[in-house]
Amino acid sequence: NAGVTQTPKFQVLKTGQSMTLQCAQDMNHEYMSWYRQDPGMGLRLIHYSVGAGITDQGEVPNGYNVSRSTTEDFPLRLLSAAPSQTSVYFCASSYSLAGGPGTGELFFGEGSRLTVL
Amino acid sequence: QKEVEQDPGPLSVPEGAIVSLNCTYSNSAFQYFMWYRQYSRKGPELLMYTYSSGNKEDGRFTAQVDKSSKYISLFIRDSQPSDSATYLCAMSPSVRHDMRFGAGTRLTVKP
Numbered sequence: 001n002a003g004v005t006q007t008p009k010f011q012v013l014k015t016g017q018s019m020t021l022q023c024a025q026d027m028n029h030e031y032m033s034w035y036r037q038d039p040g041m042g043l044r045l046i047h048y049s050v051g052a053g054i055t056d057q058g059e060v061p062n063g064y065n066v067s068r069s070t071t072e073d074f075p076l077r078l079l080s081a082a083p084s085q086t087s088v089y090f091c092a093s094s095y096s097l098a099g100g101p102g103t104g105e106l107f108f109g110e111g112s113r114l115t116v117l
Numbered sequence: 118q119k120e121v122e123q124d125p126g127p128l129s130v131p132e133g134a135i136v137s138l139n140c141t142y143s144n145s146a147f148q149y150f151m152w153y154r155q156y157s158r159k160g161p162e163l164l165m166y167t168y169s170s171g172n173k174e175d176g177r178f179t180a181q182v183d184k185s186s187k188y189i190s191l192f193i194r195d196s197q198p199s200d201s202a203t204y205l206c207a208m209s210p211s212v213r214h215d216m217r218f219g220a221g222t223r224l225t226v227k228p
Contacts, residue, residue: 004160035218040125042205043161043218058215090160105151106216108160 002026006091006109013081013116021076021112023091029107031094032074033058034066036087037111043090049074081116088113120144123206123219132228136193140206140219143187147208147217150182152191155203155221164204165191196226 007022025032033048045058049068063085065077074093078085092106123140130136138152149168153161165180167173167189173180179192189208193200206219 040220042121042123042220043207045215092160105163105166106153106161108162110160111158 004091004093004107004109006089006112008112009110010113011115013078013114015082015116017081019078019081021078021089021091021114023074023076023109024072025074025091025093025107026072027093027107028071029093029095030071032068033092033106034064034074034076035090035092036060036085037090038087046076046089078114081114083116086114086116118143121206121208121217121219124222125220127223127225129225129227130196132196132198132226134196134226136191136196136200136224136226138191138193138204138206138222138224140189140208141187142189142208142217144208144210144217145184145187146210149209150180150189151207151216152178152180153205153207153218155205157202161205198226198228201225 004025030051034046035043037043044060046060046064047066049055052068052071055066055068068074089112091109094106121142152165154164155161167180167182170182170184177194181190203221203223205221207216209216
């Protein structure tokens with residue numbers, strides 16, 4: 001099993017450009033999410049999905065779009081990149097909602113480092 | 118005020134020391150408490166998972182939750198250089214997967 005795979009690992013954009021960060025998981029997880037990690041801020045939830053066709057906003061959704069057409073894939077789109085979106089982005093998945101002991105573990109990808117000039 | 122507060126360190130200890138890492142939180146709805154370990158340029162990995170209050174031990178690691186004080190701790194006994202990483206606390210309410218993370222504490226264990 002590959003687990004959670006993110007591409008690209010590194011990307012440099014100019015202000016105003018758009019791009020898509022790809023995320024795929026092969027564990028048949030219902031739940032998928034995107035976080036951004038900034039120094040001193042920890043991981044902050046951008047968007048999440050509890051199943052194909054269902055998405056919802058997290059703590060910092062502005063400037064990002066998501067869709068979930070399949071169980072496996074959960075791409076994150078930056079519509080018009082801004083320097084404030086310079087960050088490390090992590091995709092994570094888990095079996096289900098945190099409904100009981102042992103179900104809350106998030107499996108993370110290795111991250112995508114984005115720089116917006 | 119952040120929902121989850123964690124001292125970012127950095128924390129440097131000699132090999133064999135006992136390490137104590139802590140987080141405080143403000144949301145009394147949190148029921149699930151986790152510690153993730155993140156090596157440099159990698160994604161976080163779950164280290165410990167605790168439901169509600171109490172202690173949980175796994176090898177050299179012990180997680181404690183005190184809901185009355187809104188305070189959680191992770192203890193590492195006989196610390197090893199391989200424990201050098203950033204440790205993130207995380208917590209969530211009982212229904213939604215809206216997990217909140219601390220900023221992470223960077224730990225270095227020197228041989």
